[in-house]
Amino acid sequence: MSDLIYSVSVPFKRKGKEVLKESEFILVLAIDxxxxxxEEAKNILNHAQRAGLVKRDGEIVTPxxxxxxxxxxxxxRPGSDILLKNLEKKTLFDRIIERIIAGTGMEKRKVISLINKKQEELSKLVEIEVSAxxxxxxxxxxxxxxxxxxYEALVSPR
Incomplete structure (x- = not known):
């Protein structure tokens, strides 16, 4: 699993809650x-939301x-490059893989193997993102x- 998934999980596990206030989440990563x-902790939270790892409803954060x-x-302990990695725009394919890992707990290698198998089943007639x-x-x-x-990527010229 990725440092981001672990970093997102720790505040919830540490507090023993399934729902946190945004400030609680940030305080665990920054202060505790x-x-x-x-500011970096807030950036991690924002990236986790963009990656689909957390949902926000006002001040409430849920995994x-x-x-x-x-x-x-x-x-x-997250690697020092987690902030740099999170600032880079991840491809759609990477974001789908990250979601599958988070949603299933599977290792990245297994997820990619399943996607490749699906790609073969479909005789490579679809883009890899569709298989994912x-x-x-x-x-x-x-x-x-x-x-x-x-859909937008499929219909726009490459």
Whole structure:
């Protein structure tokens, strides 16, 4: 799993709650754990929302995946490059993979293997992102918000 998924999971696990206020989430990452400064912690939260890992309703933050399926490695601390990685625009394919990992708890290698298998089943007649979306849907992972983006990519000239 990625540092982002672990970093998002820790505040919920640490507080023992399934719902946190935005300020609680940020304080755990910035003050309790001293992993980030408050602005960086807010950036992590924003990226997690864009990646579909959390949902926000006003000040309320809820995970968009089963937190109990995430096992934080002992001594985990996010790599110093997590902020740089999160500032880069991830491809649609990467974001779908990240969602499948978060939603199922599968390792990245297994997810990619399933996507490749789906691609072969479809005789490579569709884009790899479509195969990834199908794998996500087969595993009950919500990707509805990404469908429009994929549709636009399919109909626009490359």
């Amino acid at each position: 754990l001293n992993w980030f400064n408050p 968009a995946f089963d937190i109990s399926s995430v096992e934080i490695p002992p001594g985990f 979306i199908l794998v996500a849907l087969e595993h009950g992972v919500a990707v509805n918000d990404l469908l429009e983006e994929e």
